[in-house]
Amino acid sequence: MSEKKTYNDPKYYTNRELSWIDFNDRVLEESRDKTNPLLERLKFLSITQSNLDEFFMVRVASLAKLAAVDYPKPDASGLLASEQLRAVNKRAHEMLIKQYNTLNRSLIPAIEQIGVHLKSHTDLTPAQFQFIKGYFHDELYPVLTPMADDSSRPFPFIANDTLNLAVQLTPTNGSGRLYATLQIPDVFPRVVRLPGEDNAFILLEEIIKTFVGQLFVNYQVKESVVFRVIRDMDLDVAEEDTSDLLKDVQQQLKLREHGRVIRLEVENSISKKLLKRLNKELGTPDFAVYETNGPVDLTFLSKLTGQIINHDDLKYPKFTAYQPKELDSNHDIFAAIRSHDWLMQHPYDKFDPVVEFIRQAASDPDTLAIKMTLYRVSGESPIIRYLGRAAQNGKQVTVLVEVKARFDEQNNVHWAKQLEKMGCHVIYGLIGLKTHCKLSLVVRREQGGIRRYMHMGTGNYNDVTAHFYTDMGLFTVNNDMGIDATNIFNMLSGYSKPPFFHQLHISPDGIRDFIDDKLDQAIETVKEGKTATVKMKMNSLSDQRMIAHLYKASHAGVKIQLIIRGICCLKVGIPDVSENITVHSIVGRFLEHSRIYSFDFDGQKSVYLSSADLMTRNLNRRVELLFPILQPDLSSRVLQIYETMWHDNVKTRILQADNTYKHVDRRGLTPLASQEAFAEAATLHVKRDQEDAAAAAPSEFQPMLSPQNQPNPLNYDDGSEPD
Template sequence: MSIAREPDLKEVKELKELKELKEISTKYLNRDLSWIEFNWRVLEEAQDPSTPLLERVKFLAIVSSNLDEFMSVRVAGLKDQIKAGYTKKDFTGYTPAGLIKRIMKRTNKMVSEQYKTYREVTRLLTREGIVFTEYEDLNTTQKKAMDAYYHDIIFPVLTPMAVDQSRPFPLVHNHSVYLAVLLIREGDDPDDEPYFAIVQVPSNLSRYISVPTRPNSKKQEFILLEELMEHHIQSLFSGYIPISVHGFRVTRNADLTLNEEGAEDLLEEIEKELRRRRWGSPVRLEVQEGIHPYALAQLQEEFEIEEQTFEIDGPLDITYFMKLANTLNGFESLRYPRINPKYPVEFEDEVDFFDVLKQKDVLVHHPYETFDAVTDFIVHAAYDPKVLAIKMTLYRASGNSLIIQSLARAAESGKQVTVVVELKARFDEERNIAWARMLEKSGCHVVYGLVGLKTHAKITLVVRQEEHTLRRYVHVGTGNYNDNTARLYTDVGLFTSNSVIGEDASALFNEITGYSAPHDWQSFAVAPTDLKDKLFELIEREAVHAREGRPAKIIAKMNSLSNQEMVDALYAASQAGVKIELIIRGVCCLRPGVPGLSENITVRSIVDRFLEHSRIYYFENGGSIDVYLSSADWMTRNLTRRIELMCPVLDPQMKKMMISILNVSLNDNVKARELMSNGMYTSIKNELTPYRSQFEAMKITSWKKLQLES
């Protein structure tokens, strides 16, 4: 007779986790776990041999920067919930503690895979003559040059910081790389407890340093800043012997906690919070693999982090790869071919934007069509003597924005200029504060939006005196007024002088800047007041068409879908027979292909050269098709905590172009991945000719030209 064995502690833990997983909802996918799958798709681009090598380098850097933000915001929020004793499950079935365990397990695996890819990519770079070397592998001439660089450039800015009873642990800055140094005093017993110190790797110096070329070699060699510091660490601690030097890096809670109601000056309140961000509570500790156990214990004790510790087999923080890939001279064969964005054909031969827009609407598809058209429109308005007023929202602007300069010029020349600047645009707060102050000095009316709401809508209104009347011209877009990101993100923007859209635009600015009751919109749908209800209405209308045998279809292209009510509305439409095709780059909480729930829904994600950023919504409407562009994803924050805008495309030709953009994405069988009902993504493989949507999108501008000419 066999005796039942008591399960050991490890088995009990595994059984408990298995039970918890079985309790997880099968109806929804978790937002944070879905985000991790998105970052895996970015990593897959770095692993793809068909991706040019220096582009693979960039994707590796993007994986790191994405993960930094995820940890400092999403994981930080979960840790705050755990600290507060919050144990309620979210709508996907996870408690904060259970979710953070899953996140750490999946993220650890991803980071391990990322650094495996890093080693492969650096080997391939070496073959191409781009070499990252170690100090010991340099020849005598190179060592002399690097020694001189260390003593002349690096050493003067270094500050060794000892940690002992009289010197408490210094402030460790968010996302900065440090060296943890263990030392013994010369002549002391090696078995004595070591001395502990840290040294910051200067963030204002380049992480990689160009090494003099070897004789008869065309290779470009680089050495990492921390490698040079480690080799010369003795210079910082005379009389002591270093026994261990390893890098570490801390990620802190970077979310702003604002008391907007009690803030007399929002600018000052945000500036205070930005200073506090530097010492937000730690949420992740990264250490170099092989770190001395004593040093690791010191760090974990100081930062009170154990489970969120990552041992990294390679350099910490490889976001520097982005700068390397962008600044290396030559090596064009290792990059994507340059593209030359076309100027919108409607504006090509016209001197006056307003003359064109009186006759027709113009739709612009970035980055295939240049953002210069948007900048030129605002510059044109700033200098046009007939323009009386310019009103604009600014969420993120570039570092040297001609748009900002033009708005300032317009105000100085006597035009009424109103700019809604979003000070709470995450990680762009400091830049936006600088813009706000500069615009105020030039005479612009600067508004910081409404209490508790971010202004995320992207819209410009120009009011112009024409003969005996005023005419409104509007630009509304899916992307920020930022010429830099417009080269890297796919977005659409609509120029129009449609009077109905113009009236709604005026009403929107009046709501943001003054006291106005919620407007009865003629064409717009605006969050947080009515956008969600409008979307519910449009989705339910498709369900009615399907039940009554009329054409019913939804195509929605967005960055993220995580609002439970929106997911439920799509489930209900699917059950009514509506065919739903979702193109979602990032987070998706909807589980497609579940019999009886979502068998009429497909979800695909495209990760490629450009960041898919446009939000386009298509409703078949029984054959009378409606198409919208929007600033809003279908996330809770967009629908309830932000000022967002959805605008119809009314011009038949422009509507055709929007539908073509959607169809191009739906036909992608090279870079598109389909979401399975188990939450995993699989590459779309079929027997059709390879069709890469971002390469094919360039042809839409040619199609547009042909349509206009015909």
């Protein structure tokens, strides 16, 4: 058997979709972990639901389309699309049982013990019942629209991810069964606070079900159950050219609302007859029906935790993110970046300097141009505002807005139009590729000539998600990187294709080629009798060619450490293949999002950060960026951050040879939760800076000295600092 064939054996690979379900199961474990604060456990259960919804809208929808046309090519693990579709639904059903067992047996009893009550209409006090009755008549009744379902009125369209009631009726003075549906309006909060108690709540659908009969005068409600559908929401944009891309995306956004039903969730109290009718009308296969032992759509739990009062002690403790004073609004950020490179680790370091970088550039008289890529931004993005201000101030502003960023398409289309109105030059991306790199470039005219200031990151320019995604970024004026960045923007905006890059590596192809070269170097180093270690951190590892290369390096004797939060299609512990590979996964308070790639060849270390995971889409079909950390103290800091995460023994799970993930055996070890350690270090850093500033401040009463005794003012413009 040839080496290549050996490394590509299907039994060496885990199916991507099943690996994702393993990841979501690790999130679910966090909701069951009693060492986590109680209200955070509710949030984790909510996250498992939103994760599943997106997974079904995109990944399972794609499998359904492939299965429908009997797509003949198996995945790396040897499974056909139809086999994957059934396996995924089987595992998702098992997860559903686990989710609702967690809710009903663990979380609901636990919150009731602290005085938080999620009530049904039968549990209410007379005053609370009168409250929901008034709420129904005064607020809900005018908005609700029952939709009859009979021979003259066809079954109505059920929108994706909306809560609905399926109602079965009989005439008061007659016989026979009639049916209707009723959408539960999302213009009202789903979690409604009840009077008379601090933390008593009822769900909106429970109020509507209690009084639904009043919408059907002269009919008797025999049954009413909540249901929800998840539809195929994958965007299918044909890109022959980008001139009409914006229009094409907007058109597809309308069309995808009517995608086929991929999953039907319904309360398990539903009768067989009503379920059969829903199945028929929605065209749902039996394996895609999910009966819930509790409220449909558990994302309401996040909203519930936001309304619970007097229990901040049951949430994660707050920490103070660090910001160097040199990078704040009172200092010249360009002078700070000229003095040396700056590494940011969010959310432990504030995201503010990234916003400040664009803000100062917008009004800086020496700034000639700002160029930036935007993949996902917040709904009220300050960066967008400052880019617009820069254009209005006469700067040349070029922004690549990726309008195909999944589930952010509408937001990005909006911002693209706004930027154009403000005078920015907007690019919508390259044909057939998503632009996923995180790159901003400020070009200034200075005494020595033109100078390029850069920020490169592993995560999006999103000031909201920066508070709960872990990401890393670099500020630099490195000339070679600046030239590379200019070439990247020329490539994105025009027809330029640079023959080579000095320091940066770009996908498609460039990052794959770079990592392949590094793995080949590692193999050669080991063959020479020296040691080689590869350390990588990413969100997902699924590219078959890359996994095969890691297997080859492992077989040669290269030590490989991988920290992978989510999907991992690589298997460990395969004799003569992956015995030198160890995989850790950290799931905790923050979503691990940073990507680190480091290589140690007999003591010669190199460190890189990237926007890219080792997934086929990132390496082949996206514009991605991988950049080196050249300043020695910063590269050491990245490695130290990696080592702290690698030795996490609280939130780390280690991939086993049987494809399960197990917590670290902590016997005899001092507990180390890396995210907590970084948060505590940030708070300590802030406190130390405050104490230093207080110690350096002049006392309140200071004697006036004669002019000849005044100390000489110190000038730090040369970059030196006082002792």
